[in-house]
Amino acid sequence: MPMPHPAPHHRLLVFVPEGERTPKSVPVELHDPWTTHLLRLLAGFFGGATAYGRGVGVWRNAASEIIWDRVTVVESWIRPDVPDAQMDELWQELEKMRVDLKQDRVGCILDGEWFDSLP
Numbered sequence: 001m002p003m004p005h006p007a008p009h010h011r012l013l014v015f016v017p018e019g020e021r022t023p024k025s026v027p028v029e030l031h032d033p034w035t036t037h038l039l040r041l042l043a044g045f046f047g048g049a050t051a052y053g054r055g056v057g058v059w060r061n062a063a064s065e066i067i068w069d070r071v072t073v074v075e076s077w078i079r080p081d082v083p084d085a086q087m088d089e090l091w092q093e094l095e096k097m098r099v100d101l102k103q104d105r106v107g108c109i110l111d112g113e114w115f116d117s118l119p
Helices: 028-046 084-100
Strands: 010-017 050-060 066-078 107-110 113-116
Touching: 010 028, 010 050, 028 050, 028 066, 028 084
Parallel strands: none
Antiparallel strands: 010 066, 010 107, 050 066, 107 113
């Protein structure tokens, strides 16, 4: 029996940082609830999500300083007909995460395109 051809989905990657860490003043315990919250949110919106264990990330800030952080990647596959309201709500949650974890910005990748927020 041939495999059916499913409708194309969009790949979403959300990066959950451990938080401001100079010294690491935001407890790591804030990171895990955000990861769990995003997994539940994405499962509710899109049917499922997977979090990949903490890795190490690096980025350059506005002063061209290299900033290191540990990060968890949360991945979800989105149906093409996802309502705009769900994407808007996701972005609002990412903004809450940015504030809670004291980040300059947070972001996600949707189909290879980077989206981020600035305060």
